[in-house]
Amino acid sequence: MKAFNNLKIIGIDHGYGNIKTANHCFKTGITGYDSEPLFTKDMLVYDGRYYLIGEGHKEFLAEKHFDNDYYCLTLVAIAKELKAEGLTEADVVIAAGLPLTWTSGQKKEFAEYLKQKDNVEFVYQDIEYHIHIIDVKVYPQGYSAIAPFASSLHGLSVLADIGNGTMNTLYLVNGRPQSGQMFTEKFGTYQCTLAIREGFMRETRRELNDIIIDEILCNGTADIPISDLNIIKLIAEEYVADIFRRLREHGYDENTMKLIVTGGGGCLIKHFGNINPDRVEFIDDICAAAKGYEYIAEIKLKAEQAHAE
Numbered sequence: 232m233k234a235f236n237n238l239k240i241i242g243i244d245h246g247y248g249n250i251k252t253a254n255h256c257f258k259t260g261i262t263g264y265d266s267e268p269l270f271t272k273d274m275l276v277y278d279g280r281y282y283l284i285g286e287g288h289k290e291f292l293a294e295k296h297f298d299n300d301y302y303c304l305t306l307v308a309i310a311k312e313l314k315a316e317g318l319t320e321a322d323v324v325i326a327a328g329l330p331l332t333w334t335s336g337q338k339k340e341f342a343e344y345l346k347q348k349d350n351v352e353f354v355y356q357d358i359e360y361h362i363h364i365i366d367v368k369v370y371p372q373g374y375s376a377i378a379p380f381a382s383s384l385h386g387l388s389v390l391a392d393i394g395n396g397t398m399n400t401l402y403l404v405n406g407r408p409q410s411g412q413m414f415t416e417k418f419g420t421y422q423c424t425l426a427i428r429e430g431f432m433r434e435t436r437r438e439l440n441d442i443i444i445d446e447i448l449c450n451g452t453a454d455i456p457i458s459d460l461n462i463i464k465l466i467a468e469e470y471v472a473d474i475f476r477r478l479r480e481h482g483y484d485e486n487t488m489k490l491i492v493t494g495g496g497g498c499l500i501k502h503f504g505n506i507n508p509d510r511v512e513f514i515d516d517i518c519a520a521a522k523g524y525e526y527i528a529e530i531k532l533k534a535e536q537a538h539a540e
Contacts, residue, residue, distance in 0.1 A: 232312040233525045235324070235532050238365060242326040242524035243308045244372075248395030248421065248495065250304050251521045255311040259395075261300050262286040275307055277353040305345055309362060310355040320361045324532070326524035328372040331392075331399040332415040342367040368528045373399040374408055375523030376493040376514050381406040388489045391478065392520075393496020395419045398474070400481055414481050420448065420496045423470040430466045435459070451502035467503040474500065485510055493519060 232253060233240040244251040250259055264281040268274070275282040282303050305325065313321055325345050329337050345367045352361050373392030374381070384406035392399040396419040402412035424444050431439040439459075446453045447463050474496070475483075483490070485507065492500055493514040500506060501513065516522070 232316065233529050235529055236536075237322055238324050238532070239313070239318075239321045240324045240326055240525050240528050240532070241309055241312050242375075242521035242528070243305055244518070244520040244524070245301055245304070245327060246394050246396075246495075247419065249517070250308050251518045252308050252312050253518055253522045253525055254315055255308070256517055257307070257311070258285040259304060260284070260286045261304060263303075273356065275303055275310075275353060275355050277303060277306060277351075302344060302347065306351065306353050306360075307355055310353075310358070310360050313360065313362075314356075314358065319358060322363045322365050324365050324528060325367045326370065326521075326528035327367065328370050328375055328520060328524055330397050330415040331371045331373055331401055331413040334369065334371045338369045342369050368524075368531065370524055370527050371399075371401075371408075371413075372397075372520060373401055373493065375527060376516075376519040377491060378523045379526050381408075384489075386489065387487065388491055389478065389483050390491045390493065391474070391496075393419060393474070393492065393494040393499070395421045395495060398477070398496065400478060400483075402482070412482070416477065418474070418477065420499060423448065423467060423499060426470060427463050427466045431459070431462055434462050439463075448502070449498050451498075464503065467499060471499055471504040475504070 242253055246259060248259055249256050262283050264283070267281050268283060270283070273284045275284060284304070284307055309323060309325075313319065327341070327345060328334075329341055346364050348364070350361070350363050352359070354360070372394075373390050376392065377390060381403065384403060386405065388403045388406070390401040390403060396417065398416050398418045400414045402409045424441060427444050428439055428441070431437070443453055443455060444463070447460070448467065452460065490511045491514065492511060495517065497513045497515065500511070
């Protein structure tokens with residue numbers, strides 16, 4: 232969270248697997264109830280309903296403003312940032328993002344969705360919050376993660392932002408994004424999870440829990456039989472090979488271009504890819520995009536203030 236005059240700029244990365252702010256990360260899952268549920272440790276109370284945060288898995292939605300879940304998750308994200316500063320009331324500017332090639336088409340609707348109420352009251356983890364949403368700014372996903380240091384890049388670079396639901400690819404020349412060379416595909420890490428789940432069942436006739444899959448994708452290994460681990464590794468290696476096939480289809484040349492990888496998919500390339508470490512850079516901070524949204528929003532607000540003066 233950044234402070235600008237009397238405003239709090241809160242960057243929120245609305246991922247399909249996790250919601251990230253500058254300082255927090257939590258599962259995108261959410262389940263709503265008409266009456267108070269039995270377990271209430273991580274509960275949002277808003278507009279007469281009760282929501283348990285982190286429950287279930289949020290299905291892929293190409294247009295996030297089609298249901299109310301992401302709005303409720305946004306309130307939770309704001310609460311987490313305010314709580315860290317000991318605040319329960321604030322004038323807030325939300326800085327968010329959308330996949331690269333979807334930004335121009337969905338930017339207006341997503342901003343209106345996040346600003347559906349100027350004044351919002353809710354309870355999260357038994358604490359009452361009162362916030363005034365002053366503005367919503369929406370930026371392209373992926374680029375925000377490198378925005379703070381983009382000007383230091385030289386030559387031709389390719390940014391691959393691999394999230395849970397999508398992969399965004401952007402070409403940069405001396406750090407400047409090339410609007411004619413950006414791509415968004417439904418090819419995130421969850422597609423790898425599905426492939427592993429199905430492949431493992433085909434090979435062993437046994438089901439594999441997603442928690443184990445996530446552990447292997449994040450760490451490269453898990454405490455399971457080596458025969459099972461080898462099956463999973465082979466499928467993950469095929470998935471990573473497919474990432475690079477898609478990058479090459481978009482013009483990527485590993486010999487002349489630097490690859491910058493951000494998003495949760497970076498760990499897959501680290502553990503299961505055959506790469507030249509001198510030509511690939513990983514942004515390991517899972518909150519990098521949210522921090523980037525705040526960085527860009529602060530610059531824009533300062534420019535708007537200077538213009539007004």
